[in-house]
Amino acid sequence: MDTSYLKKIYIYIYHPLLFSEQFLQQLWKEVTSSHPAEEAASNNHSSLDLSTTCVSSSAPSKTSLIINPHASTNGQLSVHTPKRESLSHEEHSHSHPLYGHGVCKWPGCEAVCEDFQSFLKHLNSEHALDDRSTAQCRVQMQVVQQLELQLAKDKERLQAMMTHLHVKSTEPKATPQPLNLVSSVTLSKTASEASPQSLPHTPTTPTAPITPVTQGPSVITTTSMHNVGPIRRRYSDKYNVPISSDIAQNQEFYKNAEVRPPFTYASLIRQAILESPEKQLTLNEIYNWFTRMFAYFRRNAATWKNAVRHNLSLHKCFVRVENVKGAVWTVDELEFQKRRPQKISGNPSLIKNIQTSHTYCTPLNAALQASMAENSIPLYTTASMGNPTLGNLASAMREELNGAMEHTNSNGSDSSPGRSPMQAMHPVHVKEEPLDPDENEGPLSLVTTANHSPDFDHDRDYEDEPVNEDIE
DNA sequence: ACCCGGATAAACACCT
């Protein structure tokens, strides 16, 4: 016999965030264990089904206190459930919601009653229809209401989380996830802020990256749930990211979503140059390629342009050539290869990682678990993360990995150096960058940009837009 | 702890 759950209920009401859903489960078990008859009457519910057994919308029918004018001849308060109304005879078989294990279960009472008759006597005498009992009853009603509200909120939160994460609880397969929006690093830090209010703040992502393998593990930023900040760690060149294929496959995504591409400036510059018909670009053309291909680079122009110039000068692989157009930049592939040792060969750790390509999902799992934990949902484990979406992701990763391996092995002089499968498993770490309040208007002129011809000859620089020139 | 690579910021020079 234990009525300590009442204390927990009160604590939960005033400090709901302190408790997890597990707590609610346990609490409900305690409540039901204190009311064996009710538990028996509702034993068809799964103990793990919070929607039916926890303090949910259906629970009040079990726990709510109701005024039963027929409970006694003098109109005392009694506690019943609808089921128990129909089973009033059980009261005479010493079964009563307020009586169990020889103790009165009236909230805060715990008076010992030798038998059921003495309990009834006690109930009529100590818990008669007076101000005190009425107040206690009101409190109990509020307890139930609060629990219902809290559960509703938690359900809503869970739904928002699952919706955002594209985790279909009932559907077998979700659409490709913008996994490059997930960061295992930042998540744990900010997951606690991932309130339902912030969740709907999805980016203008008309299309999510379709090659999550090349995105690497992802990045769930929390406040915005999309990567708008600078990536301190991205696919390092030394891991040979198949940048060209990634950009090609996710072209629309990068064009329209302010997601920073998970590649270094050097890789992007090289890609820009190699994409040009003559394999050479002026600085301004490189700028234009950045802004044309990536919505992210339509902001903070001064910053990333400086970085572009810095990279062009810094890396020997970028060669400045004077021609009729003036100075153009080309790529010295030999130099580019030099600075990218093919770590894939002979590196046991990398090979091991490749063989265990399922670990691609680990960061995401960790992120999700962290998110769940932060949101007081401790029921999710790595094993439980084996949902179809992630499973497909892992498969896609393995396929991409195998393809990359074959490609690398068959052609060491790939035009896209650095296509090591290792890249696929290299996590993307993102440093959360606070959104500039003046820049929250999303990608500029998406349609126009998306419809730009590759020539993009008007050289309209986005940095001229006032919104891009924020505080620097 | 150290080294390294990458990002960022800034100063400066040169050129148009």
Add this chain to the structure above:
DNA sequence: GAGGTGTTTATCCGGG
């Protein structure tokens, strides 16, 4: 002189 281009240095950060 303004702006663009190019170079260099310094600092920070995260990973190995």
